[in-house]
Amino acid sequence: MTVIDGTPVKSPAVGSCVSAGPAHPRPDGQDRYTISEVAALTGLTAYTLRWYEQIGLMPQVQRSHNGQRLFDNRDLDWLAFVGTLRLTGMPVADMVRFAELVRQGEDTLDERQEVLERTRGELLARIGELQDTLTALNFKIDFYAGARRASGRA
Amino acid sequence: MTVIDGTPVKSPAVGSCVSAGPAHPRPDGQDRYTISEVAALTGLTAYTLRWYEQIGLMPQVQRSHNGQRLFDNRDLDWLAFVGTLRLTGMPVADMVRFAELVRQGEDTLDERQEVLERTRGELLARIGELQDTLTALNFKIDFYAGARRASGRA
């Protein structure tokens, strides 16, 4: 992996918190990351990062003098946000649409907020659905516990 | 839709409970359903039902004298269970494996219970993940509320 500055970047534990806090691996000003560093940091592959850029899911990523991508802290923040949207179950196409709204600037703040609130509604519904699923699964597991006891193997 | 017996089957509301309770549309003994009835009852398409059978995700479905599938209440129960597993996020291939265990009979009770408990663990993790995602999303929405206020449009 090409490390750009000093501090070689350490990847966070798998499935770690992708949420709010800043705390970037490098301070603003020295925040240049190669694609493989970003891959390590985000858990995405370099393929996926390039593809995200290609489909318009990333803002314009900077390039070095020889054409290599240089990600910065703002890119990391954006990717963390994309990660959140992905976890909500939002399709990539919708994320691209959201990215377009961001590119269009302040005029789309209302629409963006609406999108996020709709997404939150769907997420809440999904969580509820999974909780119901958990209940059903628990029933089934209890049934198995009973069945095993009945057949004399528990 | 070909209705087989008396009582034309009424499909439940979308996203309704797919869990434990019996309460079949027709009592045992008169429980024969055409594929399109089952589609209406489960929300799956007839295509998907045939495909499920083909890949071994259904037990042997009965056939009428002229080769048409005849589902019964046990099939509906199984499909409800498959629906639960699907909601847990279990891949179809794993569900097929589970169906095989069921076919193998009582000897696989232990293994089946283990599978279900593992699945429950994954489901719990997923629910936690979604709750974290919700927290992150709430942050972002709050941020948008602030941004809109600051730009004088809220």
Place this chain on the structure above:
DNA sequence: CACTTGCTTCGAGTCCGCTCGAACCCTCTA
């Protein structure tokens, strides 16, 4: 200087979970 490593682009390939088109067969009703 050759080599390795890591990046670049491009288009193609993969995996999953369906979804469908085509050709055909029954049965019921007009």
Place this chain on the structure above:
DNA sequence: TAGAGGGTTCGAGCGGACTCGAAGCAAGTG
């Protein structure tokens, strides 16, 4: 008896989200 409206099989096609192979360039190392 003709046609409509189910159903059947088979294999192909699709949408989504990546994933990769090939060919090439640039910088660092023995």
